Amino acid sequence: MDLIALLKSQFLCHLIFCYVFIASGLIINTLQLFTLLLWPINKQLFRKINCRLSYCISSQLVMLLEWWSGSECIIHTDPRAYPKYGKENAIVVLNHKFEIDFLCGWSLAERFGVLGGSKVLAKKELAYVPIIGWMWYFTEMVFCTRKWEQDRKTVSESLLHLRDYPEKYFFLIHCEGTRFTEKKHQISMQVAQAKGLPSLKHHLLPRTKGFAITVRSLRNVVSAVYDCTLNFRNNENPTLLGVLNGKKYHADLYVRTPSRRSTPARAPSPGRPWCPRGGPGRSSTGCSGPRCCSTRSSASSSTWSAVAPP
Template sequence: MAFPATIVILPLGILFILSGLIVNIIQAIFFLLLRPISKNCYRRVNKLLTESLWLELIWLVDWWAGIKIELHTDSETFQLMGKENALVICNHRSDIDWLIGWVLAQRCGCLGSTVAIMKKEVKYLPVLGWSMWFAEYIFLERSWKKDETSLKSGFEHLEHMPLPFWLALFVEGTRFTQTKLLQAQEFAASKGLPTPRNVLIPRTKGFVTAVSNLRKFVPAIYDCTYAVPKSEASPTLLRIFKGISCSVKVQIKRQKMVELPETDDDIAQWCKDTFVAKDAMLEKYNTTEMFSDQELQQIRRPKTSVLGFVTAVSNPVSYTHLDVYKGQHMF
């Protein structure tokens, strides 16, 4: 059921900002007092703090808007999700792709230890951006000279994470739009590359750097493909706040890192080939409505996001002490 945006956004926004600022303050205290003593202990505590805040957004997806997420992957990959370090790449279709990724991470037990490569400007945003900074997200300036150093430094920090993590990288570099698709098609034609129809051409420098630096302690790449049925509008934050539901389909293919090529050029070509295959898969879905031949896994909405939200409403301080993420409270 849809609700007027102004009625919903104001109270939910105030709640999120107030509870988020409380979490940020607690994060800052632990950063100053605990991190110098034990970085691993700080990371474990910060994981719970981060989850307590992000569960409020997951509540919006799960229980307010009722977004239906279908996960297609093989049983072996499904069992490993959340139990191993992984580099996650996916097509960038909407402005909440990152939030869908958080939902999947929450289902698998690694929400608080999920990180991403983001634009530098994001870290200055109160609540969400500050929380990402405390969670050791990697921020880039879109200047390769500076970004290469930032990436390598960020990857070095990840090597010593005490808990399994997902590192998300949108290799297209920007969200898919028709204007950007036309630009990508023109570029492909000028370079003799396959013409994309449903994805943009990946920017491979960051991906090659990630693989080269992560392969010794990250065993797998999760190749994710997002799709929304043609009959439904793509989800947005505004539509979620209005309580408008939709369906999102996700396929994950696990690629062992040791099976990737060794040279930079070959790694870049693997990434390009992966997006060509992704484009063909999405084109097939658009024409036949058959999304994936992978097994449909059951991922159910957890009670923890409801408990976290209700506790935040009643007492924004105490909710940060919830052990919000064991995965045992499922419908």
């Protein structure tokens, strides 16, 4: 076992893996370029082919996480919701704290057979990154500039194009907008306090506009919202380099599926928090902000205790 671990940490193995990934990725990107000829003839066929080609790239990174490093990701969810995963389009809201968050998100999509067609709301600059960025472009990923006046129109148009997408997909959103750090958390909670919003211990204050426009644009196409929280055991701080070196990590992914009736179709007004019990501000159920929402969170945590079957 020590010999295998030593082998995985060798630079030559890393070089071979990178060579295979880059070579195969560029070949697949070239094939994707040729599929553009199909777009004016048969758009749905173009999409189905690119889903398969995209899978050939992203599955290599999932393999790196699950097989090469042997990392484990246990899903905790309501057993009643588990059978629907992968059989419906869904918006996946995931916290952004670790370097390999996206790999765990891809692992979730792979587990339920929707990796090839899954989407993400990503920065526009990533579209120019060879292999992965180009792959995302051909699979109609949604890109944003983080400037709301520009994104209001472009993001909405990109999302509306996905309404007739032929494959099932997960649409991943990091509502925090940036990776969690203690400094960012301190600034974020100062903003939350100034706006009278609940204080969060392990998350940044979420940005609601991107989520709201996604829900509104994909309403009646997306069947559910998966509220996901990812954490690693024993205070592990996973990195891509650690995965490449074959280091095993142990992740827990908590997935909650709130009622669609409680999902907002628009962003809440400034200073008026959205409460899952009924909507922005003080809802019909008597929500009064932080106290109500914190009670709601502790009450719903019991539904996460059930571990879904592998």
